[in-house]
Amino acid sequence: MIRKMFEEGIHLKKKYGADNVYDFSLGNPNVEHPEELKKELIDLACCTIPLKHGYTPNAGYPETREAIAQKIRQTTGVRITADHVIMSCGAGGALNVIFKSLLDPGDEVIVLTPFFVEYPFYIENYGGVVKFVKTREDFSPDVDAIAKAITRKTKAIIINSPNNPTGKVYSKKNIADLARMLREKSLARKKPVYLISDEPYVEIVYDHLTVPSILKAYSNSIVAYSYSKTLSLPGERIGYIAVHPKIYEVENLISALILCTRTLGFVNAPALMQRVVARLQHVAVDVGIYQKKRDLLCDGMAKAGYQFEKPQGAFYLFVKSPIRDDVEFVKILLKQNILAVPGSGFGGPGYFRIAFCVDDATIINSIPGFARAINECR
Amino acid sequence: MIRKMFEEGIHLKKKYGADNVYDFSLGNPNVEHPEELKKELIDLACCTIPLKHGYTPNAGYPETREAIAQKIRQTTGVRITADHVIMSCGAGGALNVIFKSLLDPGDEVIVLTPFFVEYPFYIENYGGVVKFVKTREDFSPDVDAIAKAITRKTKAIIINSPNNPTGKVYSKKNIADLARMLREKSLARKKPVYLISDEPYVEIVYDHLTVPSILKAYSNSIVAYSYSKTLSLPGERIGYIAVHPKIYEVENLISALILCTRTLGFVNAPALMQRVVARLQHVAVDVGIYQKKRDLLCDGMAKAGYQFEKPQGAFYLFVKSPIRDDVEFVKILLKQNILAVPGSGFGGPGYFRIAFCVDDATIINSIPGFARAINECR
Numbered sequence: 001m002i003r004k005m006f007e008e009g010i011h012l013k014k015k016y017g018a019d020n021v022y023d024f025s026l027g028n029p030n031v032e033h034p035e036e037l038k039k040e041l042i043d044l045a046c047c048t049i050p051l052k053h054g055y056t057p058n059a060g061y062p063e064t065r066e067a068i069a070q071k072i073r074q075t076t077g078v079r080i081t082a083d084h085v086i087m088s089c090g091a092g093g094a095l096n097v098i099f100k101s102l103l104d105p106g107d108e109v110i111v112l113t114p115f116f117v118e119y120p121f122y123i124e125n126y127g128g129v130v131k132f133v134k135t136r137e138d139f140s141p142d143v144d145a146i147a148k149a150i151t152r153k154t155k156a157i158i159i160n161s162p163n164n165p166t167g168k169v170y171s172k173k174n175i176a177d178l179a180r181m182l183r184e185k186s187l188a189r190k191k192p193v194y195l196i197s198d199e200p201y202v203e204i205v206y207d208h209l210t211v212p213s214i215l216k217a218y219s220n221s222i223v224a225y226s227y228s229k230t231l232s233l234p235g236e237r238i239g240y241i242a243v244h245p246k247i248y249e250v251e252n253l254i255s256a257l258i259l260c261t262r263t264l265g266f267v268n269a270p271a272l273m274q275r276v277v278a279r280l281q282h283v284a285v286d287v288g289i290y291q292k293k294r295d296l297l298c299d300g301m302a303k304a305g306y307q308f309e310k311p312q313g314a315f316y317l318f319v320k321s322p323i324r325d326d327v328e329f330v331k332i333l334l335k336q337n338i339l340a341v342p343g344s345g346f347g348g349p350g351y352f353r354i355a356f357c358v359d360d361a362t363i364i365n366s367i368p369g370f371a372r373a374i375n376e377c378r
Numbered sequence: 379m380i381r382k383m384f385e386e387g388i389h390l391k392k393k394y395g396a397d398n399v400y401d402f403s404l405g406n407p408n409v410e411h412p413e414e415l416k417k418e419l420i421d422l423a424c425c426t427i428p429l430k431h432g433y434t435p436n437a438g439y440p441e442t443r444e445a446i447a448q449k450i451r452q453t454t455g456v457r458i459t460a461d462h463v464i465m466s467c468g469a470g471g472a473l474n475v476i477f478k479s480l481l482d483p484g485d486e487v488i489v490l491t492p493f494f495v496e497y498p499f500y501i502e503n504y505g506g507v508v509k510f511v512k513t514r515e516d517f518s519p520d521v522d523a524i525a526k527a528i529t530r531k532t533k534a535i536i537i538n539s540p541n542n543p544t545g546k547v548y549s550k551k552n553i554a555d556l557a558r559m560l561r562e563k564s565l566a567r568k569k570p571v572y573l574i575s576d577e578p579y580v581e582i583v584y585d586h587l588t589v590p591s592i593l594k595a596y597s598n599s600i601v602a603y604s605y606s607k608t609l610s611l612p613g614e615r616i617g618y619i620a621v622h623p624k625i626y627e628v629e630n631l632i633s634a635l636i637l638c639t640r641t642l643g644f645v646n647a648p649a650l651m652q653r654v655v656a657r658l659q660h661v662a663v664d665v666g667i668y669q670k671k672r673d674l675l676c677d678g679m680a681k682a683g684y685q686f687e688k689p690q691g692a693f694y695l696f697v698k699s700p701i702r703d704d705v706e707f708v709k710i711l712l713k714q715n716i717l718a719v720p721g722s723g724f725g726g727p728g729y730f731r732i733a734f735c736v737d738d739a740t741i742i743n744s745i746p747g748f749a750r751a752i753n754e755c756r
Contacts, residue, residue, distance in 0.1 A: 041423040045416065056613045089467060089615070092643035100503075121641035125478075235434045235649025237467070237615075263499035265474035266467060270648045271613025 005330075009339045016337055022366035024354040025339040027164060027315065031285045031357070033232035040279045044272060056268045059258045060087025060240070064278040068240055071281045076213040084245055086257050087269035089237040091200045091226035095122045095158075098196055098222055098241060100264060101256035103128040107155035112141055114318065114348030116164045116198070128155070132347060138309055139168040139318070143177045150185050156194035157182070161211060162201035165346045165353040166318040167294075167311020169205060172212040179218035192220040192248040200226040200239070203284045205313035206291045219246040227277050229314075230284045238273035290315050293356045293363055300367035301354075305374050315357040318348065322377040326352050332376055336369030383708075387717045394715060400744035402732040403717040405542060405693065409663045409735070411610035418657045422650060434646045437636045438465025438618070442656040446618055449659045454591040462623055464635050465647035467615040469578045469604035473500045473536075476574055476600055476619060478642060479634035481506040485533035490519055492696065492726030494542045494576070506533070510725060516687055517546040517696070521555045528563050534572035535560070539589060540579035543724045543731040544696040545672075545689020547583060550590040557596035570598040570626040578604040578617070581662045583691035584669045597624040605655050607692075608662045616651035668693050671734045671741055678745035679732075683752050693735040696726065700755040704730050710754055714747030 005025035012021045059065065065082035072080045088094035095118075103109070105127030111119050113132050120130045133149045136142045146157065159178075161170040170178075179195070186192045197214040202225070205211055214221045223242040228234035241257055243250065261268065268274075297317055298310050307320040321329040326342040330352055333340050343351030356363060383403040390399045437443065443460035450458045466472035473496075481487070483505030489497050491510050498508045511527045514520045524535065537556075539548040548556075557573070564570045575592040580603070583589055592599045601620040606612035619635055621628065639646065646652075675695055676688050685698040697718075699707040704720040708730055711718050721729030734741060 038423065042420060045419040045423045089643065090645060092645045094643070096643035118641065122643065125642065235646060237645065237648050263496065264503065264642065265470035265500065267470045267615065268613060270615050270651070273648070
């Protein structure tokens with residue numbers, strides 16, 4: 001769906017000019033990377049150190065892993081060490097390595113809908129079976145529904161907060177309830193249900209919100225992190241896996257993660273970027289810029305009469321389609337030169353996704369088109 | 379095995395000091411990267427272009443793919459375009475993407491022994507079945523033996539020239555014979571046997587040799603390339619897949635390769651390095667430095683009484699073990715503070731591998747130890 005929109009976008013932009021097309025289809029960070037990033041990159045390029053070193057250890061440079069462990073200790077209080085951190089090629093690479101390490105063929109993984117479109121691929125790559133569980137009306141995890149979906153074959157659940165495509169940040173209580181239920185289930189089954197937390201947006205939150213720590217809440221947890229949004233460098237493929245120090249069979253799991261990093265062909269996370277992020281643990285893009293975009297968009301959409309949950313993080317708005325058929329409504333938006341993605345593509349039919357990581361002008365100028373589209377449906 | 383040696387090496391270096399241990403266990407390029415690399419990297423870091431662009435297309439930047447296609451056209455005459463080139467996270471990433479795209483569970487892939495240790499992982503990751511075929515005494519492909527190993531289930535054969543662990547460069551005639559046999563088999567079976575050529579060492583050749591082009595020889599061929607050795611930047615994970623324009627179902631295959639780049643979590647090859655290599659298509663490390671190391675080593679080993687095929691490329695010497703049991707002989711070398719890897723680890727028992735990408739001094743100073751070790755066996 002996203003790809004179709006992408007191609008449609010190219011077509012429309014050719015026809016009407018890029019300025020007259022409102023492309024909300026791609027989650028590509030558009031806030032400038034922090035100035036520190038450039039400085040450190042030039043410094044590293046000049047001193048040439050990273051290039052001399054050849055292959056890094058498969059798990060990554062010890063200094064980088066220690067810098068990350070230190071930050072996790074500071075922000076969560078969880079006594080994690082460098083040994084529990086494995087550098088990855090972004091969150092996508094991290095999740096593939098995690099699923100390859102955890103899954104036996106036929107193992108079930110719970111995915112909450114609406115979901116990030118790549119999860120089923122990542123799980124099925126390694127013989128896993130996806131079990132979808134709907135979130136509640138406000139897109140928060142429905143702990144009872146998840147509990148009902150857990151079987152003897154359930155190996156893990158994957159969550160994503162702040163969420164793509166909804167912008168939802170799961171509350172501390174919600175996470176605590178989920179963790180309690182998972183602990184009970186793990187005990188009853190005598191084998192753990194792993195909680196995999198996909199956290200590329202964890203620093204992109206609004207209104208001074210903080211995202212509750214998964215590691216703090218549940219010991220059988222694994223975090224997949226990416227610097228793509230925090231530092232606005234998605235194309236560089238740098239992130240990490242952080243494993244709770246008290247996770248079930250911790251040493252075996254870490255060995256498996258390192259082995260799979262190698263055998264899946266990642267070998268190691270890009271070396272130069274490992275050194276860059278080691279120096280930028282406390283740096284992030286200006287989130288206020290995204291917050292302003294969210295507010296511009298939410299104000300305009302509310303005035304136009306759309307219904308939605310205001311996003312608390314990430315840069316997506318998941319809007320109720322004024323008509324039942326979201327694919328049809330996205331076609332109506334297309335007539336206004338607006339590119340959005342049908343919720344059906346994310347397992348959330350009846351909605352559509354707006355990625356608001358675009359110029360403010362695109363948001364402002366699109367609102368009349370959004371208004372005309374909803375009026376057409378009345 | 380390599381890992382065991384690596385750990386043993388750490389232990390010995392602590393005990394005797396790094397200068398007194400001769401570590402030939404790792405294929406880590408040690409020739410300085412070309413000066414142009416640093417210049418372009420600083421230039422790119424300064425102008426910040428790559429960081430602004432966010433995700434690149436999954437297949438890579440069109441400019442980079444075009445620069446590579448142009449070089450392949452120039453050097454081989456094969457009329458390849460940017461569409462046939464897909465950027466990858468090194469050759470390891472490329473091979474995983476290729477096998478994921480080609481293999482159905484149960485498909486057989488022929489691997490020539492001795493072989494690079496990761497191939498079986500890469501193949502089995504996607505349900506493939508490895509069929510080992512021995513090379514001839516001089517480590518060249520035994521076309522008759524390969525022909526006999528081809529069944530209805532054979533999907534592909536992977537070759538690696540210049541070879542790790544033997545340093546062999548396959549001759550033009552040998553490749554032509556292989557290609558002819560594969561064409562006949564493909565015709566007879568009415569489905570192609572793909573020839574996958576893993577070429578990270580293709581620029582690391584000695585005595586003014588050139589490596590015959592696989593693309594030129596056989597149309598159902600796919601090249602996996604890495605810049606790790608050519609530019610001495612192995613940790614950066616940058617390489618490409620090049621597909622013959624006349625390969626069976628070319629468009630389907632290219633779509634599959636791009637999709638698998640995404641779904642395996644690579645998403646795209648690291649963006650900054652894509653831009654770097656686009657500018658360095660005609661640049662390589664000083665191969666003369668490796669050649670000098672090869673000559674130092676071969677002279678010393680011959681004088682000490684060892685038997686081997688002189689490597690024509692790569693930076694490995696595959697030496698006949700003076701005793702039948704290569705693991706045992708590697709232990710004898712260990713007593714001389716020499717770290718080598720038993721051939722058994724590469725499916726080549728009765729041999730051991732020396733990676734000569736080390737300081738000249740390490741080579742020179744190790745020779746007396748090698749001499750003592752062989753004398754101990756007489």
